[in-house]
Amino acid sequence: MNALTLVSLLLQAVPLHAKVYEKNILVWDVSPDAQITGNEIRYNDPDCRAGMRCTSIEVCDAPGTVPTLSDDKKRFACCLEGQHLLGSPETAFDCCADGHDLAGSPQAGYHCCPTGYTYDGRLCKPVPTCKNGKVLVNGQCVCPEGTVEAADGTCQTRQPTGHCESGLETGKCYTFTAENGNRLGLRNDGVYYAAPDSxxxxxxxxxxxxxxxxxxxxxxxxxxxxxIKDLYGDVATGANTGQWLNNAQNGAHIGRTPTFANAGQFVLSKWPCGKYCLGGFTAGVGPACPAEIPAMTFYSQDPQMCTPFDLTEVPCDIRADSNNCIWKNGDQCCNKVDCTWKH
Known part of the structure; x- marks a missing residue:
C-alpha cells in the first residue's frame, strides 16, 4: 500500500469487508456509531458477515492525515487536519478545505473548488449568474426545458407547433370599439349599443x-x-357595478344581469387587422333590429353570426400601479397591420 492507503489493524484479526470507493481518494463505508480518537477510528463494519466480530480500528499513516467522517457519518477517509470529506458514490469523494465544495460533472471530473465555482476539467471558474429565468447547464445560461428565448432575452413558454394565441386573457379589461368608430356601452334604457358617449x-x-x-x-x-362583466354601473349614478351581459336572444336586446346563471355565453374569435368578432358559444350574435344604431341579440338559429370589434386593454382598477405594465415598449397602438385600402 502507498502513503494514501490505510493500514488496517483489526481486532481479533478480523479482515476488513467495508465497501471502498476509489474515485479521487480512498473512502470506506463505516457504521453510524463510528468514533474517532486521534488518528484512529473505531467502527462496526457495515458489510460484516453474520456471526463475526467486525469492530475495526483504522490508522491513517500518511503524514498529517487523520480519519475524517463525512457529514452523514456513513463514510470516512484520511484527510489533512481541518479538511472535510465531501462527495457521493455517484460522483466522487475528496478532502476539501473550508469554503470549498466538490464541483464538476461526469464529463469534466470533480475537484475541490471555492463555493460558488464550477470545475471545467482544468480550472475552477465562477458560476455565472443567470438572469431572465435562465438556468445554468454545463456552465451556460439557457432557458429551462419547455421554454424558448424570446427576442428580449427572456424565457417564454414554448407553444405547440401551429398554436397561436388570441392575445386576450381572463381577468383583464377591454373596451369594445365597433366598426362605426363608437365604443360599446350601456344606455340609460339598460341596453348595450355602440353609440357616442353622452x-x-x-x-x-x-x-x-x-x-x-x-x-x-x-x-x-x-x-x-x-x-363578459361590465365594471361600470348605471349611466346616471354609477350604481349596480360589475354586472354580466345577459343572454337575451332572438330579438330581445342584450342588457345586463346580476345573476351569473343568466349571463350570456360569448366567444371571441380573432380576426385580421387587430379585430375580434363577438359571437355566442352556441348561438350567433348580431343586430337585434333594423335601426341606425342597433342593439345586439343572440341568434339561436344562426350560430356563426358574429359582430366585429376592436378590443383595447385598459386598466380594470385605475388606481393600480400595475397599470404601468400595460404599455410595453412604448405605444401599444404601434406596429398594427395597416388595413387601409390603398389605391
Whole structure:
C-alpha cells in the first residue's frame, strides 16, 4: 500500500469487508456509531458477515492525515487536519478545505473548488449568474426545458407547433370599439349599443371571464365559453357595478344581469387587422333590429353570426400601479397591420 492507503489493524484479526470507493481518494463505508480518537477510528463494519466480530480500528499513516467522517457519518477517509470529506458514490469523494465544495460533472471530473465555482476539467471558474429565468447547464445560461428565448432575452413558454394565441386573457379589461368608430356601452334604457358617449350613453369597461369568480390569467380562445362583466354601473349614478351581459336572444336586446346563471355565453374569435368578432358559444350574435344604431341579440338559429370589434386593454382598477405594465415598449397602438385600402 502507498502513503494514501490505510493500514488496517483489526481486532481479533478480523479482515476488513467495508465497501471502498476509489474515485479521487480512498473512502470506506463505516457504521453510524463510528468514533474517532486521534488518528484512529473505531467502527462496526457495515458489510460484516453474520456471526463475526467486525469492530475495526483504522490508522491513517500518511503524514498529517487523520480519519475524517463525512457529514452523514456513513463514510470516512484520511484527510489533512481541518479538511472535510465531501462527495457521493455517484460522483466522487475528496478532502476539501473550508469554503470549498466538490464541483464538476461526469464529463469534466470533480475537484475541490471555492463555493460558488464550477470545475471545467482544468480550472475552477465562477458560476455565472443567470438572469431572465435562465438556468445554468454545463456552465451556460439557457432557458429551462419547455421554454424558448424570446427576442428580449427572456424565457417564454414554448407553444405547440401551429398554436397561436388570441392575445386576450381572463381577468383583464377591454373596451369594445365597433366598426362605426363608437365604443360599446350601456344606455340609460339598460341596453348595450355602440353609440357616442353622452349623458344617456356611456362606454363599457368589460372584464373577460371563463367562470363566475373570473379566475385571472387564462387565455381566451375561440373555443372557450366566455362571460363578459361590465365594471361600470348605471349611466346616471354609477350604481349596480360589475354586472354580466345577459343572454337575451332572438330579438330581445342584450342588457345586463346580476345573476351569473343568466349571463350570456360569448366567444371571441380573432380576426385580421387587430379585430375580434363577438359571437355566442352556441348561438350567433348580431343586430337585434333594423335601426341606425342597433342593439345586439343572440341568434339561436344562426350560430356563426358574429359582430366585429376592436378590443383595447385598459386598466380594470385605475388606481393600480400595475397599470404601468400595460404599455410595453412604448405605444401599444404601434406596429398594427395597416388595413387601409390603398389605391
Amino acid at each position: 349623458m344617456v350613453q356611456r362606454y363599457g369597461k368589460f372584464q373577460l371571464c371563463r367562470d363566475e369568480k373570473c379566475t385571472p390569467g387564462q387565455p381566451i380562445n375561440p373555443s372557450d365559453k366566455t362571460y
